[in-house]
Amino acid sequence: MITIQHPGHVHFFRNPIAELNARGHDVHVFARESGVAVRLLEAYDIDHEVVAGDADSLASLAAVQATYELRLLRRARRLDPDVITAIGGVAAAHVASLTGATSLVFYDTEHATLITTLGYPFADVIATPACYRDDIGPKQVTYPGYHELAYLHPERFTPDSTVLEEVGLAPEESFAVVRLSSWDASHDVGHGGFDDPQAVVDRLEDAGLQVLLTAEGEPPDALASYRFETSPTRLHDLLADADVVLSEGATTAAEAAVLGTPAVYVNPLSLGYTTELEAEYGLLFGYDGDARHARGLDKAVSVVEEPADTWRRRRDRLLAERIDVTDYVVRQLETLAQTRPAGRSIPAADRGH
Template sequence: MRIIVTIQHPGHVHFFRHPITELTARGHEVHVFARENDVAIDLLEAYDIDHEVLAGESGSLVSLATVQATYEARLLRRARRIDPDVITAIGGVAAAHVSSILRAQSIVFYDTEHATLITALGYPFADVICTPECYREEIGSKQVTYPGYHELAYLHPDRFEPESSIRESVGLEPDDSFAVVRLSSWKASHDVGHGGFDDPQELVDRLEEVGLEVLLSAEGEPPAALEAYQFSTAPDRMHDLLAEADVVLSEGATTAAEAAVLGTPAVYVNPLSLGYTRELEAEYGLLFEYNGENRHVRGLERAVSVVKQPADEWRDRRERLLEERLDVTAFVVRQIESLAQPQMAAGTPATNTG
């Protein structure tokens, strides 16, 4: 099969990294096209994934439309030459549009209910839309659900084993207790009008009061007074750090969910709740989300309280999660192959089955 994978965010690299490897090993021809966004290209290079960059970063929501149009036009030209059987993506606006023009099959993976612009532009053109079972929107006959989360495509223990050597690389001792704090830039299309922690300085001070070292990761420039807390590590080592942390406080849902599936309690402070953040809290107690009034205070107090609980408790909760949720990479590979093969054999779309 000829398969195109499109990448427009660092998280997309993580999600497709192992499916790309497995599909290639199974004899398929895989082409990866990307748009510059944060460390997405750095990750592709770190994982030695052959790729072509089709467009640069967008500096604002206004420029995003221009960048997206450029990306789609260039993707269409490349895809015409490749004549793919399947085009796949997360979100999948460009993938769905290009595949509909070329009469290729498209399969979109998504887990973000409130990204309504992306879903409005992409879903109508996609052939198959795969979502976690906890996704709270009904899409119709195109939808295939599965018991898992995007993060289990790359952080399932069959795919990832953390390395404790990350502590030394960020200046921590083996027995240091520490928190990772992730601040968002709030520049995404679905972030307009929203915010997370009220006062990052208060956050850092309170965590230090209870004996935690604080490592700060900020999209864009961190607050000037907190520059000393900003750590530097290779982008492909971030998950090692999340696995080693005592607690993670994040304005971003992906980082919070990554910590949770690794067995590190995560505090998610953001007005936007998602199906998977809600499930990780309600079903497994590995993530705690706070929105509305006093979200900053309530989230911070939760972070302080969880570090006092025994580590065995978080390991047990993670073990139950892994027993009930699947290795998502295997699901992704199976869905891509099942979509393409009937088309190759008979020129008809695949039947959608979970």
């Protein structure tokens, strides 16, 4: 069983789902409606069942989560899965602990303490990137990669430049993608990114860049014309062709970076993977503090002046040192499923690494 709560989870699991199906495994996907997650499942033609709605506020999250877990529990008791897996994995870990399945939780967000507090104690195996900062203990296994390399590794993804025509750009035009966050996730409370989105657009246009805006929720009315229309499955094609990406969200910044597009990440919350992409590979540039807006814009303008080969070489080194994460996900799931005695959890010493 695979559980989906966020669009990024669809991207992470879509290639493992295809691989597992091709290998003859029974794969069941369950989702909680959240943003464009269900649209992505449909676009990728992934069989799934939506078992709960979206939470429209932090106050409603507990009720939605309870409904989600109860319905997942009923499905798990009927299906009797060997492994239940998820990103974050609160529901997956809880349901697995009640059904005798093994839970495999993938996670890369250290500051999401609500999720880790509710999920980690119940999880059997927790798989994190090697750059993850926290030591979780004997449940933890690590791998040299990032979530984004489950779907953007060149073995899994080839950019399609025809997306430029879809968004009204000519191939020779320089452009920036700007990603604004909604700041309503449980781990975003009290934080923020750019001071003024209009100032971001103005500065980039002054530097000769076309601006394409993507946002969680609605951007300011004055910026509505900068939003682009394309399938949610085409965003990564756009990130690959951009000259620079400015993002308040860590995932979009990391996606750009692993594609070889310099990413400016304006957010006070750093993570192990954003730090590594900056310190080790120079493909991401993080800014926080009072001057984050101005410093981030200065960097965005300066990186566009760098030769394109700079980013290509840095990405080549990253790919030489980091793995195709889909292979790792499939191997972990198969190992846990095949070594688990029926109806029993796996002792820590017997877990696959």
